Every structure is written in C-alpha cells, then in structure tokens.
Amino acid sequence: MKILVVDDHALIREGLRQVLRGLENDVDVLEAGSCARAFELAQQEPELDLVLLDYHLPDMNGLEALDVFGRQHPALPIIVLSGSVNPRVMQQVMQKGAAAFLTKSGMSDELLSVTRLVLAGGIHMPALPRIMGDEVTMAELPSSLLTPRQEEVLQLLLDGYTNKEIGRMLYLSEETVKNHVSSILRNFGVTTRTQAVLAANRHGYAGTGRPQMAPDDAS
The missing domain is CATH 3.40.50.2300 (Response regulator)
Structure with a gap:
C-alpha cells in the first residue's frame, strides 16, 4: 500500500x-x-x-x-x-x-x-453547515428517474458503504453495483460519488439510517 x-x-x-x-x-x-x-x-x-x-x-x-x-x-x-x-x-x-x-x-x-x-472505495461526508445566501449549486434532477434498484444503491451510498458492502447487502455482484453507481452518476449529471451524494441530498434523498458494518463483516 x-x-x-x-x-x-x-x-x-x-x-x-x-x-x-x-x-x-x-x-x-x-x-x-x-x-x-x-x-x-x-x-x-x-x-x-x-x-x-x-x-x-x-x-x-x-x-x-x-x-x-x-x-x-x-x-x-x-x-x-x-x-x-x-x-x-x-x-x-x-x-x-x-x-x-x-x-x-x-x-x-x-x-x-x-x-x-x-x-475501500467509500467516501466520508463531513457535516456541511448551511451558508446563508451561498447554497451549493448542483445539477437538476433529469427527467429520467432512478430505478427502484438504483435508489436502493443510492441510499446505501449515502450511508457511506463501499461497492463491496452494497453488493453483499443487496445480494449483487460488485460489478453490478459499479454499473448501478455509474447510472446514478449519469442521472445526476456528475462524475464522482461525492458529487452524486451532494446532488442526492439536495434533491431530498436520504440514507437508510442503518449502522455501518463491523470491520470484520466488511472485509
């Protein structure tokens, strides 16, 4: 490493x-x-x-x-x-x-x-205080909506889970999860996971609230 x-x-x-x-x-x-x-x-x-x-x-x-x-x-x-x-x-x-x-x-x-x-492929979102009169401008949600499965992946993405962890939780291969993440990025008109999370928050999406997996379970 x-x-x-x-x-x-x-x-x-x-x-x-x-x-x-x-x-x-x-x-x-x-x-x-x-x-x-x-x-x-x-x-x-x-x-x-x-x-x-x-x-x-x-x-x-x-x-x-x-x-x-x-x-x-x-x-x-x-x-x-x-x-x-x-x-x-x-x-x-x-x-x-x-x-x-x-x-x-x-x-x-x-x-x-x-x-x-x-x-492990995850992101850590800091608590971002709202700045009056200086809100972050994100891409508008496109007309094509996310599929139910993509929304499940997005919710776990918002919780900070890695692709591998999302795959285990949704019984999907890691490659399938990567494809869903790519589709989510395209839907929001962004290029990174971090930007997708910020855009999703702006449009009312929220995580599942599930606790993070224990280190031994995430390996």
Whole structure:
C-alpha cells in the first residue's frame, strides 16, 4: 500500500506517517512538501493508493490541487486536511471530488477510520453547515428517474458503504453495483460519488439510517 502525504510542515508529515503505520505493517508513506513535488511523485508512482492533501500549501491551494489530480489521476482518492473549519471550503472541497475532508485537530482513530473507508472505495461526508445566501449549486434532477434498484444503491451510498458492502447487502455482484453507481452518476449529471451524494441530498434523498458494518463483516 502506498500513500502520499502532502504538507509543507515536516513535523506534520512525520506525525501523519506515524499514524498511518497503524493501517498495516508494510504501508509505504511518501512525502511531499509542495503540490509541485506531489504531482511529480504521483506520476512516478502509478501504484499510489491514496493522497492526504493539506488544503493550505505555499504553491497552490487544495481546490486547485484537486483540479490537477482530477485531470491527471481521476481514480486516485484524496483526503483533504485543514487546520481550520470553513463551511464554504468544506463544500467546495467535496464538490471538487475529494473522498473526505478532515481537520487536523481530529483524533488519530478518526483519521485511520476514514482512511480505511476511503481505501475501500467509500467516501466520508463531513457535516456541511448551511451558508446563508451561498447554497451549493448542483445539477437538476433529469427527467429520467432512478430505478427502484438504483435508489436502493443510492441510499446505501449515502450511508457511506463501499461497492463491496452494497453488493453483499443487496445480494449483487460488485460489478453490478459499479454499473448501478455509474447510472446514478449519469442521472445526476456528475462524475464522482461525492458529487452524486451532494446532488442526492439536495434533491431530498436520504440514507437508510442503518449502522455501518463491523470491520470484520466488511472485509
């Protein structure tokens, strides 16, 4: 497993490296102190599994970096880290396709839990406070409605389940779930799972409220 940590403070990079070692014994943590170096490493390491990206970097902010990663490595999941909680930034980061947004003041256990979820193909939606007069603009729901099965998949997607977990819960193959997710993305006119979740929330869809599967059950 290869994870790229992008932060301009060496002490924070080292701290994240120590925490990420809790994922598994052979995790390989790469470090970059700038976005430019991060893009170089991402090109050099095609087997990269995840990026932990600081929002505030000297050469580029997190939104700009997400754009570059999205163009060059669209399948690479990214967790954005920030030292402050700004509702507008949180909304923008998730709209840009980040798999998760976490604050640096969070606990190590939370980082590991969210990292495991993202590595398994899931997304972590932060609590996004409503900003008066600055609502997120999402694609309008198209005339073609979701099928009942697609709505079931969407509801579990809203709960943060991975494709594998959704397949087990609905007795579907993982490939079938991927096809349903692709159809959901097309219906909402978006390109990422995160954008689909945000669009679904805007149009009144809600999760099932079921508890997350235990780690042993999700493997």
